[in-house]
Structures are given as structure tokens and as C-alpha cells.
């Protein structure tokens with residue numbers, strides 16, 4: 001069904017078109033029309049998002065925003081900043097609204113410690129409107145346009161959601177995060193994205209991509225910020241969409257690297273992604289049923305999907321136990337063994353964890369990647385794996401993150417019956433483990449498992465607690481690595 005603006009737009013446009021020919025009226029009519037349409041489209045987008053959340057708070061799963069000190073400052077505007085990067089030998093590409101720094105050797109000289117905190121394939125998109133993420137507007141204010149166009153793109157969280165949605169739908173690269181850069185003089189907003197290197201697509205590939213986009217728009221996964229929709233000049237520029245559509249060299253995927261054109265309906269996408277995942281995300285010997293449907297293991301917010309475990313209910317206890325052990329998650333890497341849909345990983349990122357490495361079965365991980373992106377939990381790398389006691393976790397861990405593993409936290413939640421005790425954890429320098437038993441296991445019944453675990457990984461039991469929900473009692477325990 002067409003929205004109000006989609007019906008009203010052409011009627012108004014055609015009614016007033018004849019007046020365009022009269023002197024002075026064209027500009028007034030045009031900006032009035034655009035202002036009105038932009039207002040209507042954005043209001044509709046807001047209205048559609050209302051009332052879509054359920055009792056699980058979506059925001060609890062969004063990753064914390066990081067702030068990084070940077071070694072540049074003093075530049076008054078984008079031109080000066082680019083000139084400064086040039087002088088320092090750092091390659092930058094100026095777009096309409098952003099300054100993009102692709103991956104390159106000298107990045108640390110300007111971006112400091114942030115560079116080591118992201119994968120080496122990260123590119124950095126700094127907004128030309130210099131301001132912190134909470135205050136910045138994506139569209140560069142140095143260009144004249146209808147004021148409503150700025151409102152249309154919404155706050156930066158909308159672009160964050162748009163980039164994540166493109167990734168979840170397989171048509172955009174991963175967004176690692178939106179960060180604040182802080183110099184002595186200035187605050188900046190920076191999107192950290194996976195850099196896409198490749199070629200201009202063929203016309204046939206362009207057509208294929210546009211059809212996919214059209215389908216997503218019909219399913220109401222997105223609306224477009226531009227009033228001209230798919231007739232916008234970027235989409236009409238065949239086949240490369242003004243450099244935004246790239247066929248990636250090593251994956252052959254067609255990826256759209258700009259995201260400010262899209263207003264995502266994240267709840268709608270999430271609901272469909274979860275529906276498609278239901279069969280794989282379920283886990284257990286017996287199937288719980290909600291109506292005739294298999295239930296998920298982890299409840300997923302936003303999409304209204306109940307699960308066997310409401311992860312947010314065990315979370316306060318885990319955080320209390322970590323606080324009592326003086327092991328906050330902030331700034332630490334988390335290794336989530338048997339991560340399932342990744343909801344516990346997301347909660348950890350929300351609590352300030354710097355990065356999550358997660359493992360689960362291949363059929364599960366395809367869904368977890370998309371779900372985590374839609375929740376806004378993107379500082380992640382997930383590994384499809386058939387885990388078992390002899391599995392070599394270390395082989396999966398990328399070299400760039402190895403220096404950050406010191407002091408890592410391991411989540412071993414409702415996992416040990418499935419994968420045993422993975423020996424290789426002895427070779428990773430984690431310090432803290434959050435262990436959760438399976439149903440109806442107590443510290444007493446786990447005595448043998450705990451002593452094997454402590455010996456295998458050189459760890460000590462710090463504390464334990466029983467928790468319960470409608471499906472029974474379980475034991476949570478914190479283990480700390482013995483210092484040598």
C-alpha cells in the first residue's frame with residue numbers, strides 16, 4: 001500500500017507544475033514542495049517505527065559509543081583538514097559530506113590508538129560537519145539545500161542503523177562503529193567501516209542491484225531520503241552510482257558504500273531475519289512451542305520474538321558478579337563460546353567491551369551476524385565452527401586482536417554439555433570466565449567438572465550463584481585465572 005506522501009506527492013507536483021512557468025514562482029514552489037514532502041516522509045518514517053518495540057529494550061543491545069583522542073586539530077574546516085592530512089602523507093578522499101581515510105600505513109600518525117582497536121581493513125569516514133556524534137548532522141552544511149533535507153537524514157544514529165541494515169541485507173559493507181574523535185580544539189564524528197576495494201560493476205550487475213533495492217523498498221525495509229527516490233542522481237548514474245556501487249574484488253559481492261540515502265525500518269527487517277532463522281537458532285533436545293512455531297533459544301528484542309532465555313534477565317546477575325570480582329567488561333575483549341544469536345555478546349558490547357569474538361555452528365552464525373548488526377552490535381567477529389574439546393580457537397583469532405587478548409573475558413554459557421571443555425583456552429591469556437551451567441545443575445553436582453576446568457585452564461572459582469527462570473534453576477560461576 002502506498003503511503004500518504006507517495007499518493008499526495010505526484011498530485012501536488014502535477015497540480016502546481018503549470019505555475020512553474022510564471023516568473024519567480026518556480027523556486028518558491030519547488031522549495032515549498034520539497035520542504036513539505038521531506039517533512040511528510042520523515043514523519044511517516046517516525047510513525048512507522050513507533051510502537052514496534054516490545055518489552056525487551058532494543059537500546060540495551062546497542063554497542064557503547066567509543067571516544068578516541070586524535071593527533072590532529074586546529075583545522076577550521078574540511079579543506080584545511082584534508083590539506084593537513086596531505087602534508088602528513090595520509091591519503092584522504094573528499095566526498096560531499098565526509099572525508100574518507102582508506103586503510104593505509106600512516107593512519108596511526110593521525111588517528112592514534114583507535115587504529116589498533118579496529119581490523120586492518122577499516123576505513124574512517126569523518127564528517128565534514130565538525131561535531132560530536134550526538135550533535136552532528138550528516139549532510140554537510142556548507143552546501144545550500146532545502147533545510148528539511150537535513151532533517152530527513154535524521155540524527156547520526158539513523159545513518160548507523162542504515163549502514164547496519166545494508167550489511168544485514170548483504171548489500172553493504174560492515175559498519176564497525178560510530179566513534180567520537182577528540183582533539184584539543186575540536187570534536188568530530190567518524191564512521192568506521194570495512195573498506196571495500198573492487199571494480200565498477202557491469203550494467204547487468206547494476207540492473208540486478210537496482211532490482212534488489214527495489215524489492216527491499218517494496219517490502220518497506222527502507223524508504224529513501226531523497227524525494228526523487230530511485231530517480232536520484234546517484235542511482236541514475238549507471239553502472240557505478242557515482243562511485244557508491246562496487247563489485248568487491250575478493251567476494252564478487254555488489255556493495256553500496258554510502259548510507260545516508262536510506263531510512264531503514266530495522267524492526268521490520270529484524271522480524272523477517274529472525275523468522276528465517278527460527279529453525280536454526282532453536283537449540284535443545286525438546287522443542288518448545290509458541291503456537292506451532294519453534295521458539296528461539298535467546299529472546300530477540302525489537303522483533304517481538306520470545307525465546308527460552310531472556311538474556312537481559314541473567315545479565316544483571318552476571319554484571320554484579322563481575323563487579324564483585326573487580327573485572328568490569330569495559331575495554332576488554334570478550335570470547336563468547338557458543339554465542340547463539342549473539343545476544344550476550346551484544347550486552348557485553350553495550351557494557352563497553354572493546355570487541356567480541358564469538359563461535360557457534362555455521363548454520364547459526366549466518367543469522368547471528370545479521371541479527372547483531374541490526375541490533376547495532378558491530379564490534380564483532382563471529383566464527384562458524386563445530387566446536388569440541390580439541391578445537392583450536394587460537395587459529396581463528398586474527399593477528400590484529402592478539403595484543404588485546406590480555407585480560408579478556410570468556411563467556412562459557414550453557415555450553416559445556418555441547419562442546420565439553422575446550423583445551424585451547426589454556427593458550428589464550430584471558431583472565432575472567434563467566435560460566436553458566438545447564439538446567440538443574442548445582443555447584444555440588446558440578447564439582448567434578450569444576451575441578452577439571454580449574455586444572456585445565458589454571459583457574460580458581462571466585463564466586464557462584466544459582467539463578468532461576470521459568471525453565472528451571474541454573475548455576476552461574478566466575479572463574480579467575482591464577483596469576484603466575
Ligand SMILES: C[S@@+](CC[C@H](N)C(=O)[O-])C[C@H]1O[C@@H](n2cnc3c(N)ncnc32)[C@H](O)[C@@H]1O
Pocket residue numbers: 283297298309311337338339340341344359360361364385386387388412413414415418419436
Ligand atoms: C544452550 S545454547 C547457549 C547459547 C548461549 N551461550 C547462551 O547461553 O545464551 C547452546 C549453543 O551451542 C551451540 N552449539 C552446540 N553444539 C555446538 C558445537 N559443536 N559447536 C559450536 N556451537 C555449538 C548451539 O548452536 C547453541 O547456540
